[in-house]
Amino acid sequence: MEQxxxxxxxxxxxxxxxxxxxxxxxxxxxxxxxxxxAREQRQVLGHLARCVxxxxxxxxxxxxxxxxxxxxxxxxxxxxxxxxxxGFWTWAGWTGAAALVALTSLPGLMHWQKAQQGKQQTAAxxxxxxxPATIRAAPPAQPAAxxxxxVEAKTxxxxxxxxxxxxxxxxxxxxxxxxxxxxxASGSPAEAGGIASAGAPSGSTSFEVQAPATSAGNVSRGALxxxxxxxxxxxxxxxxxxxxxxxxxxxxxxxxxxxxxxPPRWRIDASGQAERLLAGGGWERVLAGxxxxxxxxxxxxxxxxxxxxxxxxxxxxxxxxTWTEVALxxxxxxxxxxxxxxxxxxxxGTISAxxxxxxxxxxxxxxxx
Amino acid sequence: xxxxxxxxxxxxxxxxAVSDAVAGLYGASGAERxxxxxxxxxxLAGEVVRRYCAGCEEVExxxxxxxxxxxxxxxxxxxxxxxxxxxxxxxxxFRAMLYEAAGRIARDDTAGKELADGLYAELFGIPxxxxxxxxxxDYYMGRGSLEGWLRTVLAQEHVNRxxxxxxxxxxxxxxxxxxxxxxxxxxxxxxxxxxxxxxxxTLAEVDAEERFLLASYYLxxxxxxxxxxxxxxxxSTVSRKLDKLTGVLHKRIRKRLEKAGxxxxxxxxxxxxxxVRDLSVDVKANLRQERSLxxx
Numbered sequence: 001m002e003q004x005x006x007x008x009x010x011x012x013x014x015x016x017x018x019x020x021x022x023x024x025x026x027x028x029x030x031x032x033x034x035x036x037x038a039r040e041q042r043q044v045l046g047h048l049a050r051c052v053x054x055x056x057x058x059x060x061x062x063x064x065x066x067x068x069x070x071x072x073x074x075x076x077x078x079x080x081x082x083x084x085x086x087g088f089w090t091w092a093g094w095t096g097a098a099a100l101v102a103l104t105s106l107p108g109l110m111h112w113q114k115a116q117q118g119k120q121q122t123a124a125x126x127x128x129x130x131x132p133a134t135i136r137a138a139p140p141a142q143p144a145a146x147x148x149x150x151v152e153a154k155t156x157x158x159x160x161x162x163x164x165x166x167x168x169x170x171x172x173x174x175x176x177x178x179x180x181x182x183x184x185a186s187g188s189p190a191e192a193g194g195i196a197s198a199g200a201p202s203g204s205t206s207f208e209v210q211a212p213a214t215s216a217g218n219v220s221r222g223a224l225x226x227x228x229x230x231x232x233x234x235x236x237x238x239x240x241x242x243x244x245x246x247x248x249x250x251x252x253x254x255x256x257x258x259x260x261x262x263p264p265r266w267r268i269d270a271s272g273q274a275e276r277l278l279a280g281g282g283w284e285r286v287l288a289g290x291x292x293x294x295x296x297x298x299x300x301x302x303x304x305x306x307x308x309x310x311x312x313x314x315x316x317x318x319x320x321x322t323w324t325e326v327a328l329x330x331x332x333x334x335x336x337x338x339x340x341x342x343x344x345x346x347x348x349g350t351i352s353a354x355x356x357x358x359x360x361x362x363x364x365x366x367x368x369x
Numbered sequence: 370x371x372x373x374x375x376x377x378x379x380x381x382x383x384x385x386a387v388s389d390a391v392a393g394l395y396g397a398s399g400a401e402r403x404x405x406x407x408x409x410x411x412x413l414a415g416e417v418v419r420r421y422c423a424g425c426e427e428v429e430x431x432x433x434x435x436x437x438x439x440x441x442x443x444x445x446x447x448x449x450x451x452x453x454x455x456x457x458x459x460x461x462x463f464r465a466m467l468y469e470a471a472g473r474i475a476r477d478d479t480a481g482k483e484l485a486d487g488l489y490a491e492l493f494g495i496p497x498x499x500x501x502x503x504x505x506x507d508y509y510m511g512r513g514s515l516e517g518w519l520r521t522v523l524a525q526e527h528v529n530r531x532x533x534x535x536x537x538x539x540x541x542x543x544x545x546x547x548x549x550x551x552x553x554x555x556x557x558x559x560x561x562x563x564x565x566x567x568x569x570x571t572l573a574e575v576d577a578e579e580r581f582l583l584a585s586y587y588l589x590x591x592x593x594x595x596x597x598x599x600x601x602x603x604x605s606t607v608s609r610k611l612d613k614l615t616g617v618l619h620k621r622i623r624k625r626l627e628k629a630g631x632x633x634x635x636x637x638x639x640x641x642x643x644x645v646r647d648l649s650v651d652v653k654a655n656l657r658q659e660r661s662l663x664x665x
Contacts, residue, residue: 010588013572025518025522026509027513027520032517032598036512037432055584058599059589062476063474071654287427352468352470354465
């Protein structure tokens, strides 16, 4: 028979409040997401302080939350607290240093600005905005008889796991949620042309865009994308300037360098074709020979992953110039629709199929199990 | 005011400002796409305000409306009404996430799959006697994100299953071992009632957040990072608050003990026995509650 605890502090902490209704799942979720009104926040916190069951639920649900959303919120909260928590002398020191930097760099800044204005004028004259068709690496995408739809982009973060207590987690800089393009605030499905775009990923963060289930009625998803973020602007290995200049010798060196520095955008259209948009070009299909419908494109560091039906999985390390098909070990049958490619770090990743089948890698995607 | 009370607020109707605020959300909500009219949309949003905030000031009601996840609410209601387009959207957005989250919550692929399968069936709905499908999505009110709500529901179900299993297992083990159901043995060492009183009074003075911190860290054994996630603050903030709090608790308990006439040296000995940094007993056995979660 277990001995009952005699520690009075523990006993007092464990003492339950008089029977009161538990907050419902909505309130517990809103509490975890910080969207309760102030009165409710106090009430729910008061209940949680005395109810071990509800604390357990909130802890489990929070632990299952994708980390980048939480890490961004924590980083923003941390940054704002750091600013407001600075003492006077710290402020004075930073202000003085900033003033010194401004004074010494002002002449250089003015010179640079003049040089940039000159370049922009040259670029306008050379028609940088209208890149010749020769820049495209593949035949252009078919006309938009198919409604281009974008569901939403989800970000999956690097996972810090158990190391967080040993070392402070790296703060992921807050990213400004970018606007989806061509998405009306409200409109007919025929107008929908939302494109998934997400901020350039860094390190072990992956950004994911999923194909729409249907081509109709994508206004809501476009609105969601506008609200939630995610522009899949991929890869950290841009094309070399020389490849651009070979394709379009009429471009100046600065123009080719500019084009080479802009990472491409990615999408999957309603018919399941994966496409990319290079700077200055139009949407072009990738994986030309693939007939299966693609369902997800995921940007992981410098790599692009595309997954789809019939367990198709491709990886490119050069922004879609070349592709390698990745064979997944057979699990729960042979045919799966891959809908998630998520990396928790540079080496650890997960691929999920629509039927719930999951594969994992611990070597950056070289092998899966 | 109760946390949520739908039955007591029958007959309540939103004021003009709240109605206008709700009407302004219709366009961006995607309701039209799922065939939800403006009137029905107003009813859905109004129901949420009625349930949680019928007796509040209008300012608070407007805050609630502004923070509602209205697109998710519309999607959930469209799904529970059987809208095919809504289900396609739901499956694309949430099916994989559901299985992932269930796996993380259950910490086991098989158990997680079972958990997710069970919830998925309830979300899809079970026909009642009249043949109308009753979906668990009817209970979603848009206060938090639909994704977060699904995680919370999974977590609730997981906690319920564990508690159910624990009761069953312990009963079987007891019978097998031939153990009777005797009362708990009295412990040899009795606590000074003045200590218990000092601790009780001191803890009664801490606010809800402080008590939550203490319970999460010392009773539930949560990490600083986990607690930080729940409160939306950095783990270093949690650490600082806990350190400060335990220091304050020590001082207050000590002061109360000295006031009760206990010699300072004896206070040190007693404080050592109830050191908040040294709780090493089996907490779960003492915190098991009889009532399972009944929020649905």
